[in-house]
Amino acid sequence: MTNTLRRYLRPQQIRELSLLLLIIVVLIFFSTQIENYLSPRFFNRIASDVAIIAVVAVGETLVVLTRNVDLSVGSIVGVTAYFMGTYLGNNKDLNPALAVGMAIGLGAALGVINGALVAYGRVPAIITTLGTLAIYRAALVELSGAKTVVIDAMPKWVQDLPSQTFVSFGGLDVRPLMLTALIVVVLFQLVLSFTQFGRRLYAIGSNPEGARFAGLPTERVVFAAFVLCGALSGLGGFMFLARFGNITVVAAQGMELQVIAAVVVGGVNIFGGTGTMFGALLGAILINILQQSLIRMPQISQFWINALLGVLILAAVATDALILSRLRQLWARTSVQMTEGQAKRIASGK
Amino acid sequence: MTRISERFKSWEGLLLVLLVAVVAFNIIESPVYLGGQNFVNLFQLSIEKIMVALVMTFIIINGEIDLSVASMMGLSACVLATLWRLGQPMVLCILVALIVGLIGGAFNGFWISMAGLPSLAVTLATLIMYRGLALVLLEDKSIGQFPQWFNDLGQKALFGPLPLALVIFFVGFILALVILQYSGFGRYVYVIGNNRDVARYSGVRVQRVKMSIFIASGFIAALAGIFLAARLGAVRGSTAEGFELDIITMVLLGGVSIFGGTGTLFGVLLSILLVLNLRNGMGLLNISGNAQTGVIGALLILSVLVPNLAARVQAEWNRRRAASQPPAAVKQAVSAE
Numbered sequence: 001m002t003n004t005l006r007r008y009l010r011p012q013q014i015r016e017l018s019l020l021l022l023i024i025v026v027l028i029f030f031s032t033q034i035e036n037y038l039s040p041r042f043f044n045r046i047a048s049d050v051a052i053i054a055v056v057a058v059g060e061t062l063v064v065l066t067r068n069v070d071l072s073v074g075s076i077v078g079v080t081a082y083f084m085g086t087y088l089g090n091n092k093d094l095n096p097a098l099a100v101g102m103a104i105g106l107g108a109a110l111g112v113i114n115g116a117l118v119a120y121g122r123v124p125a126i127i128t129t130l131g132t133l134a135i136y137r138a139a140l141v142e143l144s145g146a147k148t149v150v151i152d153a154m155p156k157w158v159q160d161l162p163s164q165t166f167v168s169f170g171g172l173d174v175r176p177l178m179l180t181a182l183i184v185v186v187l188f189q190l191v192l193s194f195t196q197f198g199r200r201l202y203a204i205g206s207n208p209e210g211a212r213f214a215g216l217p218t219e220r221v222v223f224a225a226f227v228l229c230g231a232l233s234g235l236g237g238f239m240f241l242a243r244f245g246n247i248t249v250v251a252a253q254g255m256e257l258q259v260i261a262a263v264v265v266g267g268v269n270i271f272g273g274t275g276t277m278f279g280a281l282l283g284a285i286l287i288n289i290l291q292q293s294l295i296r297m298p299q300i301s302q303f304w305i306n307a308l309l310g311v312l313i314l315a316a317v318a319t320d321a322l323i324l325s326r327l328r329q330l331w332a333r334t335s336v337q338m339t340e341g342q343a344k345r346i347a348s349g350k
Numbered sequence: 351m352t353r354i355s356e357r358f359k360s361w362e363g364l365l366l367v368l369l370v371a372v373v374a375f376n377i378i379e380s381p382v383y384l385g386g387q388n389f390v391n392l393f394q395l396s397i398e399k400i401m402v403a404l405v406m407t408f409i410i411i412n413g414e415i416d417l418s419v420a421s422m423m424g425l426s427a428c429v430l431a432t433l434w435r436l437g438q439p440m441v442l443c444i445l446v447a448l449i450v451g452l453i454g455g456a457f458n459g460f461w462i463s464m465a466g467l468p469s470l471a472v473t474l475a476t477l478i479m480y481r482g483l484a485l486v487l488l489e490d491k492s493i494g495q496f497p498q499w500f501n502d503l504g505q506k507a508l509f510g511p512l513p514l515a516l517v518i519f520f521v522g523f524i525l526a527l528v529i530l531q532y533s534g535f536g537r538y539v540y541v542i543g544n545n546r547d548v549a550r551y552s553g554v555r556v557q558r559v560k561m562s563i564f565i566a567s568g569f570i571a572a573l574a575g576i577f578l579a580a581r582l583g584a585v586r587g588s589t590a591e592g593f594e595l596d597i598i599t600m601v602l603l604g605g606v607s608i609f610g611g612t613g614t615l616f617g618v619l620l621s622i623l624l625v626l627n628l629r630n631g632m633g634l635l636n637i638s639g640n641a642q643t644g645v646i647g648a649l650l651i652l653s654v655l656v657p658n659l660a661a662r663v664q665a666e667w668n669r670r671r672a673a674s675q676p677p678a679a680v681k682q683a684v685s686a687e
Contacts, residue, residue, distance in 0.1 A: 257477075
């Protein structure tokens, strides 16, 4: 019994369950503070906002799992949203699938630059992406001539996309953006759990040297993680365009901080090797609920959100380093040494 | 060992050549460039960043990074402005802002040196946190109308042609040089950056050294934030946003290794001069501030990429040379046959 429990309730799952619990506590707290807090409208708004962050966070998770970080995602989202907006404004009859594909391709191309510099140029990820964060944004500002993309110039299908409803459960709508995010999260969770590529991400993140000595193509895997992160940021950029419609050159500026916050709060270790896509999704949901709820609390300044994000990230990193790593060691040790009987005795407290 | 020192000598040589080229370009492009006043202006426009770059040199040589400095600059400026708006005397405002810097630095230092968390994660969190607190204080307002003597601190020349901040920078540079390159503490900074574990086993108080550097970083960033407030004459919640890019670029371009343990303040001074002159030159060419930031970003990447590639080419060269000259034992074996 305890062994089965142990098998299915590993530290990572405990981490994610406690995050789920925290989300519920936060929801209960705010519903006592704000009238009509839990409404279908609130759900729909959070779902659309979380969708964008979640898609980018999935990409960021791939990179963070390999013990790297991508700070340029906000700029990639901004660049793709802006350029796809401009392009669609000029070519209204572009095939929707092709448009989404172009956004993903543009993001992937920017990811290729990051990945090549980190994996093959051996420039640390933090340096590379701090640089490309500035470069991509500067390129956007220079090439755009500071013009703004407006929603009215978009083809009809883009304008309708965010509010289209597939199914509705008592006002809780299932919309395209949310559905896309769910598909991306599930798909990449499957990739992480069941493919060679996914397992390699974990292996490289837990021990880069070891992975190299074991003969894994670490460079190629890290490169691929950055390219995928860029591609998903490109998809996120397209979703950003559909959601907001009006895009300026500062679109999605600073989004990287929210994304990294979501990933780290979601239990993806900033030092690589552990974490899941569901965790990242939960992190994104928690952060977004806090953000949207603070706006609706008149007695507290909404500007507290960033300070709160910082505290959350620090708390997440600290629990990972100080508590979870010990828990993991304990799990590893006990599962090797203990027989089932011993484990039972400990569990029953004798 | 000698090879490393040679490489850095040549890195500084490369910086010097680049610097001469950029300065020559500036002189050709602008007739007023060579004036003493322009020289002062050159420093004055980025004085806050280069102050922080000095202490960032310590941090990166120590094998750590502090991404929160720009937010700390903004926070200290916002604390100062908020207290001033509440009617406190300016001297008190300055003191409190400096204390906030000490506390912020100690907060970083606690998590990094005592709790042992990676500085990258901690200072990324406090980058968001300190900026968030600055925004809480000022929301979307702007506070200005400081007393005249305070604005003069940042804008007027107090010592001959030199403003106070510039004098502090040069004094700070000499102080930092003495501490880093000629004191026991400085040796510890290098040793820890080279190999933290070896340093600890040799009895170096790693935690204490790291703690003092991060407190110093918070303090200097707060001081720089105050000078920025004085120079601009007004403070907003977003003051100094994104400055960490320039600051880290200046340090890494100066030949300080991002992995810690190597680099000199002379290299950093050269790269500061290079970056300042480059920005000046781009300004002369009417390149916008945004594009300038892009160029700085590219410079940041190149400052790590170029030495990496050079080292790899060197290794490949050595390998080929070794391959073309078989070792003596092999020669003997061949001749014995």
